[in-house]
Amino acid sequence: MISTTVTGGRGVDVAFDHVGGELFQAGLDALTKDGRLVICGGHSGEVVPFDIIPFFRAQKSVIGSF
Numbered sequence: 001m002i003s004t005t006v007t008g009g010r011g012v013d014v015a016f017d018h019v020g021g022e023l024f025q026a027g028l029d030a031l032t033k034d035g036r037l038v039i040c041g042g043h044s045g046e047v048v049p050f051d052i053i054p055f056f057r058a059q060k061s062v063i064g065s066f
């Protein structure tokens with residue numbers, strides 16, 4: 001994953017997703033603790049499964065926008 005390479009394994013503070021689908025989970029996985037994922041589209045899929053436990057344990061946020 002590029003965020004791991006660029007940040008030395010730390011992750012990113014903010015990720016932006018305008019595709020959705022499988023990239024939604026990839027965006028969440030790229031975040032560091034307290035990271036934020038901004039989403040504004042679902043062109044690749046509007047319904048996405050994700051594991052909520054790691055999401056709230058790492059205190060991540062998802063922000064919907066347009």
